Amino acid sequence: MAQPYTAVPDEITRAKWPHEIFLINLVFNHILVFASTFGVFSTFPLMVLIVPLTSFVITGYLFIKARYIATGDETIFVKAHWVVADKRNKHFMWLLTIACLVLGGGFWLSKMMGWSKIATIAVLGGVGLLPFMASLLVLIVLGNDSMYQARHGKLPKGHATLSSETVS
Numbered sequence: 001m002a003q004p005y006t007a008v009p010d011e012i013t014r015a016k017w018p019h020e021i022f023l024i025n026l027v028f029n030h031i032l033v034f035a036s037t038f039g040v041f042s043t044f045p046l047m048v049l050i051v052p053l054t055s056f057v058i059t060g061y062l063f064i065k066a067r068y069i070a071t072g073d074e075t076i077f078v079k080a081h082w083v084v085a086d087k088r089n090k091h092f093m094w095l096l097t098i099a100c101l102v103l104g105g106g107f108w109l110s111k112m113m114g115w116s117k118i119a120t121i122a123v124l125g126g127v128g129l130l131p132f133m134a135s136l137l138v139l140i141v142l143g144n145d146s147m148y149q150a151r152h153g154k155l156p157k158g159h160a161t162l163s164s165e166t167v168s
Helices: 009-039 045-071 076-113 117-151 160-167
Strands: none
Touching: 009 045, 009 076, 009 117, 045 076, 076 117
């Protein structure tokens, strides 16, 4: 359960920022852009690479900015929300790396073994994309919850004891 925190509007804006960027990456990039680039896959197959490349840039930004915020003089409220976003971002970065390796290795293996296009798409969709998309949905729900907590001035679970120790 999140602990209430009295935050000024500027703090709320700074605490929401990592969750907004993370959700833009998940929803816009991995769902909308992927669907549009997948639609032109037969004509422009390399266009699908826009999605993971953009995602690695965004996750890299969040990773670097979280280090900067952690060493800065931000309030505990802002730092706590950046810590939560950074933790989820790291998990997502690993998930994205594994999915890219599975899909890249699967396409390479299908070429080497001479699999048909339908068999390749079915196997890679079930092994590579389905677990990734299920995890993506979970991260979207968690990101929305974190955004709600930041918007309503609530410290994430586990950071409430940290703020009470710094006050006393």
